[in-house]
Amino acid sequence: MTVDYKIQYSNRKTLNISVERDRSVVVRAPKNLSLDKIEEIVQSKGNWINEKINHIQKYPIDLKAKEFVSGESLLYLGRHYQLLIVDKDFNGVRFNQNFSISKSNQENANELFKEWYLKKALEKIKPLAKKYSANLGVNYNKCKTSEMKYRWASCTPKNNILFNWRIIKAPVYVLEYLVAHELTHLIEPNHTPEFWNIVSIQVANYEKAKKWLKEKGYLLEIDF
Numbered sequence: 001m002t003v004d005y006k007i008q009y010s011n012r013k014t015l016n017i018s019v020e021r022d023r024s025v026v027v028r029a030p031k032n033l034s035l036d037k038i039e040e041i042v043q044s045k046g047n048w049i050n051e052k053i054n055h056i057q058k059y060p061i062d063l064k065a066k067e068f069v070s071g072e073s074l075l076y077l078g079r080h081y082q083l084l085i086v087d088k089d090f091n092g093v094r095f096n097q098n099f100s101i102s103k104s105n106q107e108n109a110n111e112l113f114k115e116w117y118l119k120k121a122l123e124k125i126k127p128l129a130k131k132y133s134a135n136l137g138v139n140y141n142k143c144k145t146s147e148m149k150y151r152w153a154s155c156t157p158k159n160n161i162l163f164n165w166r167i168i169k170a171p172v173y174v175l176e177y178l179v180a181h182e183l184t185h186l187i188e189p190n191h192t193p194e195f196w197n198i199v200s201i202q203v204a205n206y207e208k209a210k211k212w213l214k215e216k217g218y219l220l221e222i223d224f
């Protein structure tokens, strides 16, 4: 197979190939690398590139970054809410059956929403961590949200439980499952039948939550 691609020269020292959301292939190359050499490297990675392209096709195409204009919708606790850009001046994000931000903040919308989501993620997750740790009779050290990109949650050897702040986009039953899952690891580190047995006692519809995560995994790669 042959690969169509676009070359971007830069001051970088190594060649980098990426498959973009729109499935185009971009090659970022050092300035002095010849076209022949680039062609050779790209074609030698043909299988890898093809796999990437097919992988992206599994996902919805409308994954482009938010522009933060009126009428867009943002996902929060499993539901889409409309965004309104209003003339009135105020700080941050307001939420009341829809999202609103001040027009004067439109340019910083990305940061404002991230701040808001991070705060909400902790607000929702912390009580769940308390509840499930009490149920399970385990003690965790710290419960935090973090900027992980390819995982929903993890627990560390020091018994800290970490959650990807983007899980706040998921329905509450998914949050419950993720928290119970990580805390169950404090009893059973591996995904053994015993592990799943414990999880199922804590969260009856955990299969539904797992299914949601499987279908929406791509949400990990975008912020909102």
Ligand SMILES: [Zn+2]
Residues within 6 Å of the ligand: 181, 185, 191
């Ligand atoms: Zn696990």
